[in-house]
Amino acid sequence: MNWQSGVIAHLNNHRSIRKFQDKKVDEESIRQIIRSAQMASSSNHAQAYSIVGVTDPDKKAELVKLTGDQPFVGTCSHFLVFCADLHRLEAAGRIEGVDIGDNLDTLELFLVATVDASLAAQNAAIAAESLGLGIVYIGGIRNHPAEVCRLLKLPSRVYPVFGLCIGYPNHNPTQKPRLPMEAIYFENEYQTTAVTEPYLHAYNATTEVYYRERTKAVAPYHWTGRIVNYFKGEKRDHMKSFLKMQGFPLE
Amino acid sequence: MNWQSGVIAHLNNHRSIRKFQDKKVDEESIRQIIRSAQMASSSNHAQAYSIVGVTDPDKKAELVKLTGDQPFVGTCSHFLVFCADLHRLEAAGRIEGVDIGDNLDTLELFLVATVDASLAAQNAAIAAESLGLGIVYIGGIRNHPAEVCRLLKLPSRVYPVFGLCIGYPNHNPTQKPRLPMEAIYFENEYQTTAVTEPYLHAYNATTEVYYRERTKAVAPYHWTGRIVNYFKGEKRDHMKSFLKMQGFPLE
Numbered sequence: 158m159n160w161q162s163g164v165i166a167h168l169n170n171h172r173s174i175r176k177f178q179d180k181k182v183d184e185e186s187i188r189q190i191i192r193s194a195q196m197a198s199s200s201n202h203a204q205a206y207s208i209v210g211v212t213d214p215d216k217k218a219e220l221v222k223l224t225g226d227q228p229f230v231g232t233c234s235h236f237l238v239f240c241a242d243l244h245r246l247e248a249a250g251r252i253e254g255v256d257i258g259d260n261l262d263t264l265e266l267f268l269v270a271t272v273d274a275s276l277a278a279q280n281a282a283i284a285a286e287s288l289g290l291g292i293v294y295i296g297g298i299r300n301h302p303a304e305v306c307r308l309l310k311l312p313s314r315v316y317p318v319f320g321l322c323i324g325y326p327n328h329n330p331t332q333k334p335r336l337p338m339e340a341i342y343f344e345n346e347y348q349t350t351a352v353t354e355p356y357l358h359a360y361n362a363t364t365e366v367y368y369r370e371r372t373k374a375v376a377p378y379h380w381t382g383r384i385v386n387y388f389k390g391e392k393r394d395h396m397k398s399f400l401k402m403q404g405f406p407l408e
Numbered sequence: 409m410n411w412q413s414g415v416i417a418h419l420n421n422h423r424s425i426r427k428f429q430d431k432k433v434d435e436e437s438i439r440q441i442i443r444s445a446q447m448a449s450s451s452n453h454a455q456a457y458s459i460v461g462v463t464d465p466d467k468k469a470e471l472v473k474l475t476g477d478q479p480f481v482g483t484c485s486h487f488l489v490f491c492a493d494l495h496r497l498e499a500a501g502r503i504e505g506v507d508i509g510d511n512l513d514t515l516e517l518f519l520v521a522t523v524d525a526s527l528a529a530q531n532a533a534i535a536a537e538s539l540g541l542g543i544v545y546i547g548g549i550r551n552h553p554a555e556v557c558r559l560l561k562l563p564s565r566v567y568p569v570f571g572l573c574i575g576y577p578n579h580n581p582t583q584k585p586r587l588p589m590e591a592i593y594f595e596n597e598y599q600t601t602a603v604t605e606p607y608l609h610a611y612n613a614t615t616e617v618y619y620r621e622r623t624k625a626v627a628p629y630h631w632t633g634r635i636v637n638y639f640k641g642e643k644r645d646h647m648k649s650f651l652k653m654q655g656f657p658l659e
Contacts, residue, residue, distance in 0.1 A: 164538035167415050168444040168531050191593045193419040195586040197530060198545045201638050204587050213596045248601035249632035257640045265644040275526035279448060280419050287415035294449045310597040335446040336455050342442045345464045346561045350499035381500035387452050389508045393516040
């Protein structure tokens with residue numbers, strides 16, 4: 158296998174890791190991971206994101222509580238918090254003597270910063286996995302985002318989009334099946350679920366097998382049942398007011 | 409070089425490609441790219457994104473106009489439009505006989521879908537580059553998003569986050585320098601620009617050299633000057649009303 162085809166094999170080998178060895182990732186590896194994150198594209202080269210790498214045991218313990226008591230937030234080596242960051246753009250405006258604050262208040266710039274953070278994070282994830290490390294994304298960082306801001310001293314115009322646990326894997330979970338390609342990729346025009354619903358039913362059958370075999374999985378086992386179960390409750394409806402308070406009025 | 413270290417070398421070799429050969433990417437490569445996109449993580453396995461791959465010449469010509477007259481949107485082989493997609497989750501609710509519409513209206517779910525689309529896109533970009541293809545992200549898809557929705561028949565609760573041009577490269581641009589790591593990565597707590605500003609000035613000096621050497625680059629050549637120039641105008645302030653119309657009230 159040459160390294161080009163190896164890249165696709167590598168991407169296709171991903172699974173989220175939730176059990177970590179008690180072993181610290183060395184600084185040079187972290188630098189390689191962050192450097193890789195930085196090489197992702199960003200909107201107009203704004204690089205509107207920052208990363209806080211948490212290793213401090215007290216801070217990690219606090220973050221376990223704030224993100225929904227997921228133990229791996231504490232047991233991973235580095236908990237990277239990916240932040241959308243317009244604070245740095247505001248400083249750029251100050252350096253240039255131009256007030257761009259009104260523009261920074263827009264939904265568009267919130268979107269730019271959120272996407273920049275996400276593209277960088279996925280590069281970090283892939284780089285980490287190529288070093289033999291395991292990763293899992295933590296959306297739970299948005300459970301109590303104001304408290305996370307206080308803990309990590311995030312200033313106005315910076316918010317935590319998600320966390321990323323990084324560490325040496327201590328289990329080897331089976332890979333979660335994805336939706337049939339026909340349900341998510343369309344040529345030249347979108348196909349609504351009026352057309353694609355058979356693929357969702359086929360996927361339900363696939364996931365039924367997967368989740369029944371997976372230890373600790375509880376019913377429902379089929380995909381539509383699981384995601385509807387998850388999303389039917391009101392989830393994180395504090396986000397809009399949190400963001401406004403944190404300097405993202407989304408105008 | 410083994411394939412693991414090759415992955416990081418590959419990530420670090422990225423540059424955006426804006427000139428493409430007149431050569432179609434074959435279907436098997438596109439399938440590999442989409443499959444790789446699907447293997448990215450997604451929030452609670454919701455996979456809340458879709459991809460419309462545009463190859464139709466008339467549609468591409470229209471998209472060139474809608475995205476700011478960037479010719480490479482037309483000359484690339486495949487123009488992939490990455491969409492945040494809650495339409496499929498709504499259908500999952502219908503299949504389960506549960507109305508989750510109120511939750512789908514939240515800013516949180518908008519965020520989930522936008523991040524899902526972004527993580528998938530970055531995997532697609534990396535996979536494409538490993539096949540010898542070039543890519544460039546197109547935020548200009550948000551210049552006239554309602555028209556893009558009509559052209560690609562995107563239903564309510566689906567919006568185009570960005571485009572991704574894919575094709576065989578016809579130039580080999582130099583790599584754009586990134587911010588010093590010290591300006592974007594922090595250990596355990598955020599450092600504001602009160603602390604990191606010297607790194608921004610150092611970066612201005614680096615980019616000054618880069619942009620002066622780059623053909624067609626116009627002043628200002630330093631990073632803070634360029635991004636402030638770009639972001640000082642009101643940009644895409646239609647996004648909030650567009651999203652509301654497109655089924656994302658962001659409550």
